[in-house]
Amino acid sequence: xxxxxxxxxxxxxxxxxxxxxxxxxxxxxxxxxxxxxxxxxxxxxxxxxxxxxxxxxxxxxxxxxxxxxxxxxxxx
Amino acid sequence: xxxxxxxxxxxxxxxxxxxxxxxxxxxxxxxxxxxxxxxxxxxxxxxxxxxxxxxxxxxxxxxxxxxxxxxxxxxxxxxxxxxxxxxxxxxxxxxxxxxxxxxxxxxxxxxxxxxxxxxxxxxxxxxxxxxxxxxxxxxxxxxxxx
Numbered sequence: 192x193x194x195x196x197x198x199x200x201x202x203x204x205x206x207x208x209x210x211x212x213x214x215x216x217x218x219x220x221x222x223x224x225x226x227x228x229x230x231x232x233x234x235x236x237x238x239x240x241x242x243x244x245x246x247x248x249x250x251x252x253x254x255x256x257x258x259x260x261x262x263x264x265x266x267x
Numbered sequence: 268x269x270x271x272x273x274x275x276x277x278x279x280x281x282x283x284x285x286x287x288x289x290x291x292x293x294x295x296x297x298x299x300x301x302x303x304x305x306x307x308x309x310x311x312x313x314x315x316x317x318x319x320x321x322x323x324x325x326x327x328x329x330x331x332x333x334x335x336x337x338x339x340x341x342x343x344x345x346x347x348x349x350x351x352x353x354x355x356x357x358x359x360x361x362x363x364x365x366x367x368x369x370x371x372x373x374x375x376x377x378x379x380x381x382x383x384x385x386x387x388x389x390x391x392x393x394x395x396x397x398x399x400x401x402x403x404x405x406x407x408x409x410x411x412x413x
Contacts, residue, residue, distance in 0.1 A: 212272070221275055221346040227408050233348050 197263075198255050200229045203247045217246040275343035278333050282344070283409050286327075286402025293324055294395035317387070324394050328356065328401065352404035360397020367392040 204214050211229065215222040220242065227233035228243070235243070244251045256263050331345045331353060367389045371380065380388075 216272060221279070221343045221348075222272070223276070223279065223408060224346045224348055227348050232408060233351065236347055239347055 194257050194259055196231070196234050196255060197258050198229065198231065200225075200243060200247070200254055203249055203254065204229070207247070214246060218242040271337055271340040271343060274336060275340040278336060278340065279344045279349065279405070280409060282332060283402060283405035286405060287399050288402075289324065289327065290395045290398030290400075290402060292395075293391050293398060296320075296391070321390055321394065324398065328353070328360070328394065328397055348408055349405065352408065353401050355404050356397045356399075356401025359400035360393045363396040364389050364393025 200214075204211070209217070211225045212222050215225045218225070218239075220239065224233075224235070224239065228235045228239070240251050240255060243254055247254065331341075331349060333341050333344050336344065371385050371388060374380075375385065
């Protein structure tokens with residue numbers, strides 16, 4: 192079954208009133224990185240995922256989750 | 268004042284638009300100007316021009332260019348997404364070069380090719396297709412920008 196990586200970056204970013212450009216500067220990455228990850232176009236490395244978590248002050252597992260057929264995948 | 272973030276973004280956008288055209292330029296020159304050249308010539312000018320062009324295109328593909336940008340701007344321009352796109356382009360280029368090499372090898376007993384001509388076909392196809400694939404992937408990721 193195909194697994195997809197979902198994220199809640201937009202939710203937490205907008206809750207802080209930040210633009211993608213501002214988040215990118217907080218993380219020290221390009222705005223393209225923020226944009227493509229937020230829109231699910233690109234699956235980030237662990238390093239970038241941790242940068243998202245640090246910048247948004249959230250645990251990684253709150254920002255990213257694996258889903259199968261639209262449902263969050265239970266851990267084995 | 269333009270900071271490193273803006274500078275990197277501007278450069279990445281221009282590069283995304285330029286890369287497919289550079290790829291097409293490589294493929295066009297393969298079929299156009301170089302086709303008319305005297306293959307096997309020992310002209311140092313011809314050898315220097317061909318080698319320089321091929322090396323610059325290869326360096327652009329492997330490094331992403333922007334050699335005169337500040338270090339921080341270059342790092343931002345060559346972000347994780349760009350490196351993944353470039354890897355995709357290099358894979359496409361490698362496979363194209365291999366297939367072209369197989370075809371040149373299979374055809375050469377029937378249509379003898381000078382070594383320079385054969386190398387030109389393989390290198391141009393590989394580099395050209397890699398740059399086109401890399402550029403198209405970059406354009407696609409920039410197209411999603413808000």
